Amino acid sequence: MSIQSITSRSNPLIIETGKLAEKKYRQRMHLFCFEGRKLLGEAIEKNVALERIFVTEQARNTCADFLALLDEKYPDLPVFSVPESVYEKISGENAPQGVFCVAKALDNLIFYNTIYKKRSHFPTIIKEKILVCDGMRDPGNLGTVIRTANALGFDRLVLSSDCADVYNPKVVRAAMGALFRMPLDITDDTPAYLASLREAGYDVRAAALRPDAQPLGSFPVTEDTVFVIGNEGHGLSDAVIDTCSGTVIIPMAEGAESFNAAIAASLLMWERCKVSK
Numbered sequence: 001m002s003i004q005s006i007t008s009r010s011n012p013l014i015i016e017t018g019k020l021a022e023k024k025y026r027q028r029m030h031l032f033c034f035e036g037r038k039l040l041g042e043a044i045e046k047n048v049a050l051e052r053i054f055v056t057e058q059a060r061n062t063c064a065d066f067l068a069l070l071d072e073k074y075p076d077l078p079v080f081s082v083p084e085s086v087y088e089k090i091s092g093e094n095a096p097q098g099v100f101c102v103a104k105a106l107d108n109l110i111f112y113n114t115i116y117k118k119r120s121h122f123p124t125i126i127k128e129k130i131l132v133c134d135g136m137r138d139p140g141n142l143g144t145v146i147r148t149a150n151a152l153g154f155d156r157l158v159l160s161s162d163c164a165d166v167y168n169p170k171v172v173r174a175a176m177g178a179l180f181r182m183p184l185d186i187t188d189d190t191p192a193y194l195a196s197l198r199e200a201g202y203d204v205r206a207a208a209l210r211p212d213a214q215p216l217g218s219f220p221v222t223e224d225t226v227f228v229i230g231n232e233g234h235g236l237s238d239a240v241i242d243t244c245s246g247t248v249i250i251p252m253a254e255g256a257e258s259f260n261a262a263i264a265a266s267l268l269m270w271e272r273c274k275v276s277k
Helices: 012-021 023-029 037-045 064-073 084-090 139-151 169-175 190-199 238-243 261-273
Strands: 003-005 031-035 050-056 079-082 099-104 109-112 130-133 156-160 184-187 203-207 225-229 246-249
Touching: 012 023, 012 031, 012 050, 012 084, 012 099, 023 031, 031 037, 031 169, 037 064, 037 099, 050 064, 050 084, 130 139, 130 190, 130 261, 139 156, 139 169, 139 261, 184 190, 190 203, 190 225, 190 238, 203 238, 225 261
Parallel strands: 003 079, 050 079, 109 184, 130 156, 130 225, 156 184, 203 225, 203 246
Antiparallel strands: 031 099, 050 099
């Protein structure tokens, strides 16, 4: 593997890579980025299409094993050695590990009825373990949900198009490699997607505080149950709730504040996981 050296912060490739911090540029270039040896190892294992890699001079001396693996699996991959001052230009980490990766958009994302126009129909697969997130804007929460869904063996995570960008570096970091493995559906019409799930036989339950909401544990969760979790501050819209089969609340101690969205999603997913296939 030939490792090239870049020493200037104004190098065009450094400037271009730095722009990937912006969602619009990631979408335009169909690229995203992530940092660290652990995520690089996960990416290599899942055959993520890597575009280029930057390593600091210090990290280069401590990650010879990764470089050898890259040379074996990605023999034509451009690898650049950069000084710390240049690495800081592209890194968004407070404690950077010295390994910065740029990859092509993943192939485990399917866009339904969205501006991307890649698909215009909805799935009809029965008895999958599915969680739907509508308007989850916090990238840390979304990354945690992706990680948890993957760890619990969920078949599909459905995201509204106004959720945090899955390629946001904070999402990628919080997901800890699960983003490379978790099948994701992204839709700009959550009610229509939920209606399609109901038509396919799913019992779709919105996590929402309504007078008729049923406490979790007071009704049977089955293989057909799909939970829907909403925005951290505003919850779910009436349009989304009205499309669901019913509503669910997670019992809490008197006087307690609402659950963090990622925690609530994890509790709901665990209840679904308790149902054997």
